[in-house]
Amino acid sequence: MTVGVVVPAAGAGTRLGAGRPKALHDLAGEPLLVHAVRQLRACPSIGPVVVAAPPADVAAVQALLPDALVVAGGAERQDSVAAGLAALPAEVDLVLVHDAARALVPVDVVEAVVAALRDGAQAVVPVLPVADTVKQVAADGTVVRTVPRADLRAVQTPQGFQRSVLEAAHRTSSGSLTDDAGLVEAAGVTVHTVAGSPLAFKVTTPFDLLVAEAVLRG
Ligand code: CTP
Ligand code: MG
Numbered sequence: 001m002t003v004g005v006v007v008p009a010a011g012a013g014t015r016l017g018a019g020r021p022k023a024l025h026d027l028a029g030e031p032l033l034v035h036a037v038r039q040l041r042a043c044p045s046i047g048p049v050v051v052a053a054p055p056a057d058v059a060a061v062q063a064l065l066p067d068a069l070v071v072a073g074g075a076e077r078q079d080s081v082a083a084g085l086a087a088l089p090a091e092v093d094l095v096l097v098h099d100a101a102r103a104l105v106p107v108d109v110v111e112a113v114v115a116a117l118r119d120g121a122q123a124v125v126p127v128l129p130v131a132d133t134v135k136q137v138a139a140d141g142t143v144v145r146t147v148p149r150a151d152l153r154a155v156q157t158p159q160g161f162q163r164s165v166l167e168a169a170h171r172t173s174s175g176s177l178t179d180d181a182g183l184v185e186a187a188g189v190t191v192h193t194v195a196g197s198p199l200a201f202k203v204t205t206p207f208d209l210l211v212a213e214a215v216l217r218g
Pocket of ligand 1: 007008009010011013014015016022023052078080081100101102203
């Protein structure tokens with residue numbers, strides 16, 4: 001089984017507010033995307049890596065990552081994943097989709113996702129328990145209800161799929177979801193879970209960047 005990875009890295013980074021694409025933002029001297037791809041490459045089972053880059057930065061990203069195949073991403077995350085999927089070499093049968101913004105994902109999380117796919121799962125996501133109490137809140141700011149926390153999980157990447165399952169879900173889906181497993185769930189596929197890691201957190205805000213810097217400093 002050949003494992004390929006699609007890395008959506010074409011987002012604007014609006015919440016980080018740095019005025020340029022988040023995947024190219026510096027973390028300890030290197031772009032977030034370079035950290036993320038290094039973590040993926042450190043996994044023995046990983047084969048081809050396709051990066052969906054901001055369209056204006058395709059050449060720059062290709063120069064940063066000579067061993068990856070770099071394509072132009074799209075307006076929504078789902079468009080970027082679709083562009084990456086379309087560029088995956090034919091020999092790939094298991095696909096991971098990993099956010100460039102989850103730059104510090106540990107190797108053992110990646111390997112756990114691959115292992116579940118090799119065991120026959122059609123779709124796999126890394127998850128963490130939710131620490132905060134979660135409430136549904138109405139448009140007027142009042143609480144509608146408290147959601148039972150024991151049943152909830154926060155979902156990370158890499159999310160793993162049998163290639164044919166993810167491709168079929170992309171062909172039939174419309175609208176934009178914030179993750180890929182949502183697409184295959186909608187198609188009725190059972191999505192399995194493995195243990196995620198706090199280190200697989202997504203750099204979204206300036207605070208997250210401070211956390212990532214602190215992690216790298218040890
Ligand atoms: N992404 C992408 N193409 C898009 C939007 C997002 O490839 N059109 C990627 C981002 O580069 C990131 C991942 O999807 O690696 C998760 O998205 P998010 O954290 O929302 O990143 P941004 O969209 O860049 O950030 P923001 O929503 O704050 O603008
Ligand atoms: Mg976004």
